[in-house]
Amino acid sequence: MATVFATVNQKGGVGKTTTAVNLAAYLAAFGKRILLIDSDPQGNASSGVGIDRDHLEKCLYDVIIGNATLDETIVPSQISGLDVVPSTPRLSGADIELVPEPDRELRLKLALTSVQDKYDLIFIDCPPSLSLLTINALVAADEVIIPIQCEYYALEGIGQLNNTLNLIKHSLNPELKIRGIILTMYNARTVLAEQVAEEARKFFGSKVFETIIPRNIRLAEAPSFGQPILFYDPGSTGAKAYEKLTKEMLDGEFAA
Amino acid sequence: MATVFATVNQKGGVGKTTTAVNLAAYLAAFGKRILLIDSDPQGNASSGVGIDRDHLEKCLYDVIIGNATLDETIVPSQISGLDVVPSTPRLSGADIELVPEPDRELRLKLALTSVQDKYDLIFIDCPPSLSLLTINALVAADEVIIPIQCEYYALEGIGQLNNTLNLIKHSLNPELKIRGIILTMYNARTVLAEQVAEEARKFFGSKVFETIIPRNIRLAEAPSFGQPILFYDPGSTGAKAYEKLTKEMLDGEFAA
Numbered sequence: 001m002a003t004v005f006a007t008v009n010q011k012g013g014v015g016k017t018t019t020a021v022n023l024a025a026y027l028a029a030f031g032k033r034i035l036l037i038d039s040d041p042q043g044n045a046s047s048g049v050g051i052d053r054d055h056l057e058k059c060l061y062d063v064i065i066g067n068a069t070l071d072e073t074i075v076p077s078q079i080s081g082l083d084v085v086p087s088t089p090r091l092s093g094a095d096i097e098l099v100p101e102p103d104r105e106l107r108l109k110l111a112l113t114s115v116q117d118k119y120d121l122i123f124i125d126c127p128p129s130l131s132l133l134t135i136n137a138l139v140a141a142d143e144v145i146i147p148i149q150c151e152y153y154a155l156e157g158i159g160q161l162n163n164t165l166n167l168i169k170h171s172l173n174p175e176l177k178i179r180g181i182i183l184t185m186y187n188a189r190t191v192l193a194e195q196v197a198e199e200a201r202k203f204f205g206s207k208v209f210e211t212i213i214p215r216n217i218r219l220a221e222a223p224s225f226g227q228p229i230l231f232y233d234p235g236s237t238g239a240k241a242y243e244k245l246t247k248e249m250l251d252g253e254f255a256a
Numbered sequence: 257m258a259t260v261f262a263t264v265n266q267k268g269g270v271g272k273t274t275t276a277v278n279l280a281a282y283l284a285a286f287g288k289r290i291l292l293i294d295s296d297p298q299g300n301a302s303s304g305v306g307i308d309r310d311h312l313e314k315c316l317y318d319v320i321i322g323n324a325t326l327d328e329t330i331v332p333s334q335i336s337g338l339d340v341v342p343s344t345p346r347l348s349g350a351d352i353e354l355v356p357e358p359d360r361e362l363r364l365k366l367a368l369t370s371v372q373d374k375y376d377l378i379f380i381d382c383p384p385s386l387s388l389l390t391i392n393a394l395v396a397a398d399e400v401i402i403p404i405q406c407e408y409y410a411l412e413g414i415g416q417l418n419n420t421l422n423l424i425k426h427s428l429n430p431e432l433k434i435r436g437i438i439l440t441m442y443n444a445r446t447v448l449a450e451q452v453a454e455e456a457r458k459f460f461g462s463k464v465f466e467t468i469i470p471r472n473i474r475l476a477e478a479p480s481f482g483q484p485i486l487f488y489d490p491g492s493t494g495a496k497a498y499e500k501l502t503k504e505m506l507d508g509e510f511a512a
């Protein structure tokens with residue numbers, strides 16, 4: 001039975017997709033069977049692993065509105081052990097279309113039951129909002145991974161995110177746990193980064209992963225080649241940090 | 257009659273708030289009467305100009321759901337000539353609450369009529385989504401300003417954003433124009449930045465502002481002091497770029 005993770009933070013541009021893509025790729029390289037679900041209509045996670053989104057017949061949108069099973073949307077990536085449920089711009093219609101539906105928060109969770117025994121870990125990459133697409137991911141997930149960019153604006157949404165997680169826990173998904181907080185785009189040359197890191201540790205305590213992801217331009221270049229950092233530049237500081245983070249996560253897995 | 261601008265891009269973290277805050281501040285310094293409307297529940301634009309969001313009685317949410325007029329929510333900032341309609345986390349409820357309302361896209365436009373003669377320019381900072389809050393801003397706006405981060409993922413949403421703008425133009429706001437595309441976080445040390453800039457110019461042609469905003473850590477530090485860059489570090493490359501951009505925009509204004 002796969003463990004389902006969601007990378008979530010309504011603040012934009014904090015590294016949700018970069019984290020989902022690179023954790024998924026390293027875990028596949030370590031021999032795990034991985035499914036990456038792209039629940040952002042922009043489809044960055046899909047293209048981040050080299051999926052061509054222009055010729056897809058079905059995508060996550062079809063699953064959410066009930067036109068297809070998850071199985072029918074799964075495509076293999078170029079990375080052995082890593083499959084993808086891609087998204088297309090059609091997915092942006094789901095938020096408004098779902099509002100009147102009675103089981104609007106449960107669509108993804110129900111769809112996942114048919115594939116959970118085929119994978120070890122499932123990652124859901126969320127859009128930058130607390131909309132129904134993100135709520136669907138939070139209801140379907142066992143654990144959340146929260147990337148926090150080490151810059152001031154990224155601190156402001158933490159309280160709201162925590163409230164939303166608690167709301168979901170009390171109503172739709174009592175088992176939901178925070179797996180960890182990942183500090184991203186840490187620029188050691190500025191005091192601000194350490195100030196933000198301190199605040200995040202004050203708020204989340206030991207839930208903050210020890211591994212910090214530095215700002216590293218190679219991480220921003222890799223997606224233009226449709227490759228996770230592991231294939232684009234495995235020797236870069238960005239790659240080493242995500243590799244270390246993946247090991248830290250796996251340690252937690254065994255320790256759990 | 258004020259010209260209404262919206263900073264919009266559903267891609268997260270591309271510099272929407274940084275652009276709205278710093279354009280608004282420079283325009284106020286140049287003697288224009290400016291209103292900055294924060295339509296992102298995270299409230300970054302409010303805190304970016306030093307507004308304390310914890311003790312607000314009313315905010316944009318109250319206007320959107322009909323509990324208050326815009327006038328009642330306007331607060332002065334520390335910057336002379338710059339007033340703010342702040343947001344609070346309550347605003348995140350608006351997207352779902354508005355869906356069943358008949359005039360759900362028009363709430364902000366209707367509210368603006370009562371204040372438009374008091375300002376020269378009005379800026380609406382949008383959240384990273386194409387939700388009803390953003391649609392309200394696009395219906396209320398005369399022109400849109402589209403920040404595009406010079407990184408690969410930021411290119412992927414351009415088509416979808418353009419489609420949404422055309423939809424709004426054909427139905428709810430035929431006068432809506434693109435004022436310009438701002439290339440942000442341009443890192444001259446990487447080929448990627450120029451590749452993205454080229455793509456944006458290919459897509460939007462002469463609509464791309466000549467002024468490019470470089471990646472400059474001082475722009476990320478300023479919000480932690482609640483100050484626009486003009487007050488935090490006016491000599492920085494980030495400040496000079498936003499000053500130049502403001503002048504380029506004003507030229508366009510007179511040339512219009």
Ligand SMILES: Nc1ncnc2c1ncn2[C@@H]1O[C@H](COP(=O)(O)OP(=O)(O)OP(=O)(O)O)[C@@H](O)[C@H]1O
Nearest residue numbers: 012013014015016017018128214215216220268407
């Ligand atoms: N550690 C890093 N160093 C440098 N650049 C990074 C790093 N992590 C991510 N990036 C780049 O920063 C930008 C934002 O990251 P990403 O798109 O992963 O964030 P996101 O939270 O998924 O954004 P959104 O809110 O739009 O979904 C991207 O261009 C990405 O390539």
Ligand SMILES: Nc1ncnc2c1ncn2[C@@H]1O[C@H](COP(=O)(O)OP(=O)(O)OP(=O)(O)O)[C@@H](O)[C@H]1O
Nearest residue numbers: 012151268269270271272273274384470471472476
């Ligand atoms: N030119 C720049 N150089 C360096 N940092 C920048 C620059 N512009 C913005 N930033 C920083 O990058 C982060 C993202 O910018 P900002 O929050 O303005 O983007 P946004 O599009 O408003 O994000 P969201 O999608 O969450 O609303 C912030 O921490 C900001 O301080």
Ligand SMILES: [Mg+2]
Nearest residue numbers: 016017040044
């Ligand atoms: Mg993303």
Ligand SMILES: [Mg+2]
Nearest residue numbers: 272273296300
């Ligand atoms: Mg913003």
